[in-house]
Amino acid sequence: MSLATAFKALALSLTFSVSASVFAHTGLKESSPGQGAVVTEPVGEITLSFTGPVRLVKVEMISVDAGAVDLDFLPSIGPGTDFEVGVPPLQPGQYRVDWMAMGADGHKITGQFEFSRR
Numbered sequence: 001m002s003l004a005t006a007f008k009a010l011a012l013s014l015t016f017s018v019s020a021s022v023f024a025h026t027g028l029k030e031s032s033p034g035q036g037a038v039v040t041e042p043v044g045e046i047t048l049s050f051t052g053p054v055r056l057v058k059v060e061m062i063s064v065d066a067g068a069v070d071l072d073f074l075p076s077i078g079p080g081t082d083f084e085v086g087v088p089p090l091q092p093g094q095y096r097v098d099w100m101a102m103g104a105d106g107h108k109i110t111g112q113f114e115f116s117r118r
């Protein structure tokens, strides 16, 4: 194999492994409240649904006006796709949720969403 051929083969395999890991990546399918939601009913819990099994390792919520909100959250022990996190009664205002999960492929994934409570 010539050096040029070997280099092409290497470039091809790198391209393939990068795109394969992107497509295999687990992500957030939906949340409740959803991104940008305006909620007029009490929010008893946050739910997170993922496209594949993950361990949910961190969920934090902040009130834009009042800072951190104490959540009833414990990191998941086994993998799952749907999670519920209890929240205390919320004052009207803008809220942001930051989450971190570990996918079955060992990749750490993070995300956030915002909603407002009227």
Ligand SMILES: [Cu+2]
Pocket: 021, 024, 025, 026, 103, 105, 106, 107
């Ligand atoms: Cu991944």
